[in-house]
Amino acid sequence: MAAKIQVSTTVNGEQRRFQCEPQQTLLDVLRDELALTGTKEGCATGDCGACSVMLDGRLVDACLVLAAEVQGKKVETIEGMAQGEELHPLQRTFLEHNGSQCGICTPGMLMAARALLERNPDPSETEVRYWLAGNLCRCTGYDKIIRSVLAAAKEMRGA
Amino acid sequence: MTNILEESGFDPNRKLRIVGTSPVKPDGRDKVTGRAKFGADLALPGMLVGKVLRSPHPHAIIKFIDTSRAQALPGVMAVVTRDDFPEIPPGTGEGDLTRNVMAREKALYDGHAVAAVAATSESIAKQALKLIRVDYEKLPHVIDAVEAMAPGAPILHEHLRAEGIKGAEDKPTNVVERQEFRMGDVEAGFREADVVIEREFRTCPIHQGYIEPQACVANWTKAGRVELWCCTQAHFGMRDNLASILDIPKEEICITGAEIGGAFGGKTIMYAEPLAIQLSRKAKRPVRIVLNRNEVFRATGPVSGTHSRIKMGVTRSGRFTAAEAEMVYQCGAFTGSMYYNGAQTMFTRYDLKNAKAVAYEVVSNRPKVNAFRAPGVPPVVFGVESVVDELAKAIGMDPLELRLKNAATEGYTTIYGETFGPIGFVETLEAAMKHEHYRAPHSGPNCGRGVAAGFWWNRAGDTSGKLRITADGSVNLLLGTIDIGGSRVSMCMMAAEELGIPLERVSAVIANTDQVSYNRLTAGSRVTFSSGIIVVDCARQAIAELRRRAAAAWNVSEQEVVYEDGTCRLARAGGAAPLSMAELVKRGGPISCSSTLAVTGAGPGFGVHIVDLEVDRETGGVKILRYTVVEDAGKAINRHQVEGQYQSGAAQGVGWALNEEYIYGEDGRLQNPSFLDYRMPVASDLPMIEAVIIEVPNPKHPYGLRGVGEVPVVPTLAAIANAITSAIGVRPYELPMSPPRLLKLIETAGTSKS
Structure with a gap:
């Protein structure tokens, strides 16, 4: 067994230290070492997007990032999306439009949608659909997810 | 008190405040903040990681298993194999169950579990799997169900004898059973027809595609009780099955259902749960097993592939005279396709007097199939609704008009013997015909429109719950x-x-198996109907108790007390101040009501789909342009939830019709066990899906509801096949219409035209 690697990183603004094996992914560590189980595993091969998180401002699949790579970087997960009791507008519109059905894809969808709206505050329906094409959902047919994202975009633009 | 099953109290004129709106769900906040606890999210102190070793062979005798090297690896706390499971004779229900979760005499499919380990870390568990030596004697395998029926095909179960086939009693076979349903005189019916069309259809197995893999935590306590947390649709059923295959009294097993990340029928049976329990028993520590996606595809619930022959007759004036079908369901290594559902429902919705449906279930070297929305029905309705489309063209009638002319109504007796009460098929068809989508022109050289209809009976059954x-x-x-x-x-x-x-004053939790009486599993669109009746029954009991307490407090008869909006008041004006629920709880302590019923009275559901699409003749790709689902919900309790059911049914059907399939190599191994190679619809594949809710009340429910979970997937395959036919002028008889198949079909069309 290879020696464990000491990693120091920032998760949702908090300084965190953990030890990991060389082959462990960021997803493994978030869930099993840091108890941040909001990030979900649907495939572990980068095909479903359920583990979407932000790494130094870039949207990534946590299952495709080695845990050791996050040394000195900034990780953002679903647990950091709401400000205390105050939900992010996307979280609110997902509730109001029922964009979350079973809820397993929801954290990843929300992280991906937030990354979209940070780049493009006024996306078309087609742009939302293509941006979220890496996030699988089996429960909704995507209709209510797309409506939730468009509603949040509108609200955030103050339109 | 009146039995709620005899008197639902349904009142079509009742003024509703909350039912029929779309409030935010109470479980929503935890889901959007990442706090909801799904199957894989629970961790217990001292918990071990469980991993499963799976057969790489589709069919092989397991000669012996040597686990000694794995057991010697530091960090490995337990290893289990077939030797750790009680022997149950093959060919029984439980014998099949135990053999599916852990291979015994033979491995029967690629991915069949043969051993499991529990270790202190994931990497040690994985390493331990590599140290287990399994000696296999490879056997010839068979993947296709029709080939499995042929003489000389490799036999999976030596003990299996086909039921329902004369002369087959004494020979081993892969045919589990033949079932026949019939009504009227089919031959006479076909003689009355002006047009008779007979076609053959094929569909491929697909996966339910839930995003959350199966996950469980098992804890064999020092007191000898089994605690199990898992994402299942059937915690009571699983408890009973675990008890029988592990030889544990069921009272000693408590199952808590985790938040469940999609299921659709695929989480109705057990997979790794008994392995986790046996590992925990040996290791004396909690064990968690989370399947990975590869295991989910290779070893859990695909849906049956089917091969069907369908024949229907119609008069020039548009009356169906007879219908006949023969179909083969492949069920994987063990029975479970629910082929009888298909035979009974495939023609049901039409006012047929003469019909016959024969279904065979056949085993082959694939994972045991599991339920998926309207289990067994969509793949054969694909054939029926394709033939209906051809009949409409043959007699020059609008396809929805033809369906309307033949629509079953109240009083119709089905092929399975049920006489329909009030149903909404006519209303659903009429709404589809009037819908702007159906009346809008559709144009473009490679564009087409298709329609199809579907039925599911909806379920009820044993249900229990409490209100406090x-x-x-x-x-x-x-x-x-x-x-x-x-x-x-x-x-x-x-x-x-x-x-x-107010809704905010009501919360709900899902009981574990110790807290309420037996509940039939969540399946068949039974829960909102059945559990809804339990909730209404409990609420009415609570109101009666509140009135009793108020009457006692005021020293009046109960008849003099009115319950209204959460308070009791005197019927006559003046006198005592009203008493709130909180005040009444203070007088006499907490109020707890329970209800346990064998619920009946589920209302049949009908749906009609309209789809526009465009075919790319160069790539064979299909773009869905517009999709409308029209379906009778009886009464939509929460409109958002009902719309979501309609929309997801359509989306899943799009995947089934256009892309999803299990692909096996010559070696009998699954070649596409990943979301990359098994292509489910993504957001950019679909348009918005319009959900039209029809409400023809079911008087057997206090609010008139029917189940809505199954019907939405039933018509989809045929609606899309009919639209492809309309777009390219040639009909697909085989699904999925993936680009290579569609290109071949276009080529055939070109050849046949020239």
Whole structure:
């Protein structure tokens, strides 16, 4: 067994230290070492997007990032999306439009949608659909997810 | 008190405050903040990681298994194989169950579990799997069900004898059973027809495609009890099955259903749960097993592939005279296709007097199939609704008009013997015909429109739950049915409506198997209907108790007490001040009501789909341009939830019709066990899906509802096949219409035209 690697990183603004094996992914560590189980595993091969998180401002699949790579970087997960009791507008519109059905894809969808709206505050329906094409959902047919994202975009633009 | 099953109290003129709206669901906040606890999210102190070793061969005798090297690896706390499971004779229900979760005499499919380990880390567990030596004697395998029926095909189960086939009693076979349903005189019916069309159809197995893999934590306690947390649709059924295959009294097993990340029928049976329990028993520590996606594809619930022959006759004036079908369902290594559902429902919705449906279930070297929305029905309705489309063209009639002319109505007796009460098929068809989508022109050289209809009977059955009024006057529901489709919010809404209190005062939790009586699994669109009746029954009991307490406090008869909007008051004006629920709980302690019923009276559901699409003749790709689902919900308790069911049914059907399939190599191994190679619809594949809710009440429910979870997937395959036919002028008889198949079909069309 290879020696464990000491990693120091920032998760949702908090300084965190953990030890990991060389082959462990960021997803493994978030869930099993840091108890941040909001990030979900649907495939572990980068095909479903359920583990979407932000790494130094870039949207990534946590299952495709080695845990050791996050040394000195900034990780953002679903647990950091709401400000205390105050939900992010996307979280609110997902509730109001029922964009979350079973809820397993929801954290990843929300992280991906937030990354979209940070780049493009006024996306078309087609742009939302293509941006979220890496996030699988089996429960909704995507209709209510797309409506939730468009509603949040509108609200955030103050339109 | 009147039995709620005899007298639902349904009142079409009742003024509703909450039922029929779309409030935010109580479980929503935890889901959007990442706090909801799904199957893989629970961790216990001292918990070990469990991993499963799986057969790489589709069919092989397991000669011996040597686990000694794995057991010697530091960090490995337990290893289990077939030797750790009680022997149960093959060919029995339980014998099949135990052999599916852990291979015994033979491995029967690529991915069949042969051993499992529990270790202190994931990497040690994986390493341990590599140290287990399994000696296999490879056997010839068979993947296709029709080939498995042929003489000389490799036999999976030496003990299997086909039921329902004369002369087959004494020979081993892969045919599990033949079932026949018939009504009237089919031959005479076909003689009355002006046009008879007979076609053959094929569909491929697909996976339910839930995003959350199966996950469980098992804890064999020092006291000898089994605690199990898992994402299942069937915690009571699983408890009973675990008890029988592990030889544990069922009272000693407590199952808590985790939040469930999609199921659709695929989480109705057990997979790794008994392995985790046996590992925990040996290791004396909690064990968690989370399947990975590869295991989910190779070893859990695909849906049957089917091969069907369908024949229907119609008169020039558009009356169906007879219908006949023969179909083969492949079920994987063990029975489970629910082929009888297909045979009974495939023609049901039409006013047929003469019909016959024969279904065979056949084993082959694939994973045992599992339920998927309207299990067994969509793949054969694909054939029926394709033939209906051809008949409409043959007699020059609008396809929905033809369906309307033949629509079953109240009083029709089906092929399986049920006489319909009030049903909404006519209303659903009429709404589809009037819908702007159906009337809008559709154009473009490679564009087409298709329609199709579908039916599911909807289910009911044993259900149990509780309602408690707490000290502050809020209400807590303890539901015995797992929530897989948003049922909790509907339960809270019905309770709030009955009690006349704000929705925010009602909460709901899902009971574990110790807390309420037996509940049939969450399946067949039974839960909002059945558990809803339990909730209404409990709420009415609670109101009766509140009135009793108020009457006692005021020293009047109960008849003099009126319950309204969460308070009791005197019927006559003046006198004592009204008493709130909280005040009444203070007088006499907490209020707890329970209801346990064998619920009946589910209302049949009908749906009609309209789809526009465009075919790319160069790539063979299909773009869905517009999709409308029209379906009778009886009464939509929560409109958002019902719309979501309609929309997901359509989306899943699009995947089934256009892309999804299990691809096996010559070696009998699954070649596409990943979301990359098994292509489910993504957001950019679909348009918005319009959901049109028709409400023809089911008087057997206090609010008139019918189940809505199954019907939405039933018509999809045929609607898309009919639209492809309309777009390119040639009909697909085989699904999925993936680009290579569609290109070949276009080529055939070109050849046949020239």
